[in-house]
Amino acid sequence: MEKIFSYSQLLSFTYNIFKAIGCSDIDATTATKALLAADVRGIDSHGVARLSGYVRLWEAKRINAKPEIKIVHETPSTAVVDGDSGLGLVVAPYAMQVAIDKAKNAGTGWVSVRNSNHFGIAGYHAMMALDHDMIGMAMTNASALVAPTFSIEKMLGTNPIAVAIPANEQPAFVADFATTTAANGKLEILQRKNADTPLGWVQDKDGNASVNANELKHGGALLPLGSDREHGSHKGYALGSIVDIFSAVLSGASYGPWAPPFPAYIAMPENQPGKGLGHFFGAMRLDAFRPADEFKQHMDNWIQRFRKAKPATGHDKVLIPGDPEREMEAIRVKEGIPIIESVVADLKKVGEKFNIAL
Amino acid sequence: MEKIFSYSQLLSFTYNIFKAIGCSDIDATTATKALLAADVRGIDSHGVARLSGYVRLWEAKRINAKPEIKIVHETPSTAVVDGDSGLGLVVAPYAMQVAIDKAKNAGTGWVSVRNSNHFGIAGYHAMMALDHDMIGMAMTNASALVAPTFSIEKMLGTNPIAVAIPANEQPAFVADFATTTAANGKLEILQRKNADTPLGWVQDKDGNASVNANELKHGGALLPLGSDREHGSHKGYALGSIVDIFSAVLSGASYGPWAPPFPAYIAMPENQPGKGLGHFFGAMRLDAFRPADEFKQHMDNWIQRFRKAKPATGHDKVLIPGDPEREMEAIRVKEGIPIIESVVADLKKVGEKFNIAL
Numbered sequence: 001m002e003k004i005f006s007y008s009q010l011l012s013f014t015y016n017i018f019k020a021i022g023c024s025d026i027d028a029t030t031a032t033k034a035l036l037a038a039d040v041r042g043i044d045s046h047g048v049a050r051l052s053g054y055v056r057l058w059e060a061k062r063i064n065a066k067p068e069i070k071i072v073h074e075t076p077s078t079a080v081v082d083g084d085s086g087l088g089l090v091v092a093p094y095a096m097q098v099a100i101d102k103a104k105n106a107g108t109g110w111v112s113v114r115n116s117n118h119f120g121i122a123g124y125h126a127m128m129a130l131d132h133d134m135i136g137m138a139m140t141n142a143s144a145l146v147a148p149t150f151s152i153e154k155m156l157g158t159n160p161i162a163v164a165i166p167a168n169e170q171p172a173f174v175a176d177f178a179t180t181t182a183a184n185g186k187l188e189i190l191q192r193k194n195a196d197t198p199l200g201w202v203q204d205k206d207g208n209a210s211v212n213a214n215e216l217k218h219g220g221a222l223l224p225l226g227s228d229r230e231h232g233s234h235k236g237y238a239l240g241s242i243v244d245i246f247s248a249v250l251s252g253a254s255y256g257p258w259a260p261p262f263p264a265y266i267a268m269p270e271n272q273p274g275k276g277l278g279h280f281f282g283a284m285r286l287d288a289f290r291p292a293d294e295f296k297q298h299m300d301n302w303i304q305r306f307r308k309a310k311p312a313t314g315h316d317k318v319l320i321p322g323d324p325e326r327e328m329e330a331i332r333v334k335e336g337i338p339i340i341e342s343v344v345a346d347l348k349k350v351g352e353k354f355n356i357a358l
Numbered sequence: 359m360e361k362i363f364s365y366s367q368l369l370s371f372t373y374n375i376f377k378a379i380g381c382s383d384i385d386a387t388t389a390t391k392a393l394l395a396a397d398v399r400g401i402d403s404h405g406v407a408r409l410s411g412y413v414r415l416w417e418a419k420r421i422n423a424k425p426e427i428k429i430v431h432e433t434p435s436t437a438v439v440d441g442d443s444g445l446g447l448v449v450a451p452y453a454m455q456v457a458i459d460k461a462k463n464a465g466t467g468w469v470s471v472r473n474s475n476h477f478g479i480a481g482y483h484a485m486m487a488l489d490h491d492m493i494g495m496a497m498t499n500a501s502a503l504v505a506p507t508f509s510i511e512k513m514l515g516t517n518p519i520a521v522a523i524p525a526n527e528q529p530a531f532v533a534d535f536a537t538t539t540a541a542n543g544k545l546e547i548l549q550r551k552n553a554d555t556p557l558g559w560v561q562d563k564d565g566n567a568s569v570n571a572n573e574l575k576h577g578g579a580l581l582p583l584g585s586d587r588e589h590g591s592h593k594g595y596a597l598g599s600i601v602d603i604f605s606a607v608l609s610g611a612s613y614g615p616w617a618p619p620f621p622a623y624i625a626m627p628e629n630q631p632g633k634g635l636g637h638f639f640g641a642m643r644l645d646a647f648r649p650a651d652e653f654k655q656h657m658d659n660w661i662q663r664f665r666k667a668k669p670a671t672g673h674d675k676v677l678i679p680g681d682p683e684r685e686m687e688a689i690r691v692k693e694g695i696p697i698i699e700s701v702v703a704d705l706k707k708v709g710e711k712f713n714i715a716l
Contacts, residue, residue, distance in 0.1 A: 225583060225593055
């Protein structure tokens with residue numbers, strides 16, 4: 001059961017909630033746009049479904065609604081940003097803008113962020129670079145749900161990587177993916193349906209293969225991209241580790257099993273080695289390598305050639321990263337955004353706290 | 359059946375072969391060290407086993423033994439290098455050094471390379487950054503063996519990514535992996551043994567699952583990391599694509615299905631959109647983010663914590679990326695490098711061409 005909302009309905013509701021917890025007008029606008037980008041692009045696990053979670057983190061004093069975000073260290077092509085415990089949805093666009101500004105002068109810009117929180121979908125931040133004829137990158141660490149290859153201990157988050165690459169007449173190439181076989185949001189969907197996962201998504205508390213979508217509640221773990229050693233899980237584990245190190249060890253955030261949890265009811269891991277969650281952003285000016293028009297024409301050629309790759313039986317075409325989300329956006333902007341009943345109820349409850357109607 | 363060679367035996371033989379095709383002393387030394395790093399680290403598919411392949415590319419005039427490698431475009435943090443059809447084993451260390459030099463001034467350095475050839479193992483080039491207290495990155499495109507998700511057409515190479523990260527007392531973190539479920543070298547090992555692959559490594563010419571290690575010779579393809587859509591092959595496909603675009607579209611090399619083949623008997627794909635193979639290198643100064651000592655102490659802590667992650671039944675420890683190769687190096691430096699009979703025969707044949715004894 002779902003209810004359809006227009007983008008503008010969700011926009012004003014979400015904006016009012018962020019205002020109600022104390023965000024400035026501009027921060028509430030920034031956070032709302034970043035959060036709703038997930039709903040519009042069809043990544044329902046990362047949009048308004050998480051709004052009440054952010055509010056609970058604010059109630060638990062783990063999110064600062066009035067952060068003084070600042071650059072604490074920099075070189076011509078790098079910076080470290082301290083998010084002052086702000087909403088990741090506000091800290092991330094600030095830091096990505098620093099990366100873009102650095103790239104204007106130095107050719108590229110690379111920003112590692114500490115003392116932040118969950119930033120929504122990585123793709124939204126990476127895509128900020130596109131209008132500047134730059135390649136954008138965004139990644140973040142997250143609380144530990146993933147067991148490294150050969151382990152049963154949850155050590156890494158789903159640690160996503162996003163890369164956005166401009167084209168000319170073709171739509172941009174936008175990859176945005178968790179470094180696990182399946183994102184946690186996909187497990188949540190199966191949990192609601194009481195359905196099993198495919199083999200290779202999770203393991204049980206002893207490291208055995210499992211199809212139980214609720215396995216993480218019983219000591220199990222998500223598996224790195226590749227699922228098992230024979231199918232390259234050590235590569236997914238390495239990718240998740242690189243995201244963790246770039247986001248948190250470079251910046252001075254908390255890494256690995258110490259990354260702060262999103263649910264406010266889970267205690268912070270003890271002996272934090274850094275401050276808050278970490279992110280990492282990159283921007284590379286196309287014309288720092290070759291004329292931007294030339295690059296974009298070749299990207300068009302790349303995209304067109306890959307679209308024409310011979311499809312396998314039962315499939316009508318090969319997709320370019322970003323196609324499904326862009327197609328979803330075109331539909332949802334026109335027809336509205338379906339929100340499942342339990343999330344609608346959750347949003348109403350949040351609204352009641354502040355006397356804001358959905 | 360194997361024969362054991364000392365490192366210095368292979369060094370002088372390989373150096374003499376590179377000299378014989380016309381490399382300068384310094385280029386022959388550079389290429390030999392890069393090539394043998396694979397044998398020493400246990401990546402046997404990428405070391406001297408490929409020496410005759412490089413010679414055949416030189417004979418086919420696809421490799422220029424006296425290249426004028428040069429920077430053709432640059433900004434404070436970027437450069438494009440033209441390899442002048444040189445050995446990738448020579449072009450790559452040149453370009454990585456440019457990245458390191460850029461990082462000294464700008465904080466980071468990013469170099470995209472065109473007009474190159476196969477560069478050996480990516481990890482060797484990434485590791486050049488370690489001595490400078492920098493994080494190193496290396497990637498390359500390669501001739502098409504991999505079908506994108508939903509496709510039966512070979513569009514991407516195994517396009518590896520390497521990331522080397524310094525630590526203090528702990529050995530460096532060195533990830534180096536193909537963006538496929540299994541590297542092509544692993545298929546070659548199974549072919550020699552007449553053994554099957556696990557399901558999920560290759561598909562047949564119609565896109566069906568296959569366990570035939572020779573499937574690529576019959577129109578089949580390697581699968582992106584993740585193996586199938588349900589297990590995230592679209593993520594492996596995206597990663598391989600990003601490597602292709604950073605290495606070849608940014609630099610002006612040939613991308614996707616146009617990437618030049620390594621075997622000299624395979625004709626170059628027609629209508630090349632660029633020049634030669636492409637690579638991409640990165641160097642990030644640690645102290646462009648935080649004091650290098652501080653970073654390296656936290657890396658020690660990261661590594662030690664991950665080593666202590668609770669192992670699954672049947673496994674005694676969790677590995678850090680780079681552990682297996684470093685352990686292999688320690689053994690092979692002492693005990694010598696085993697070379698299989700067919701490769702020994704192949705090396706002898708190459709030696710005979712130039713009157714160089716193995």
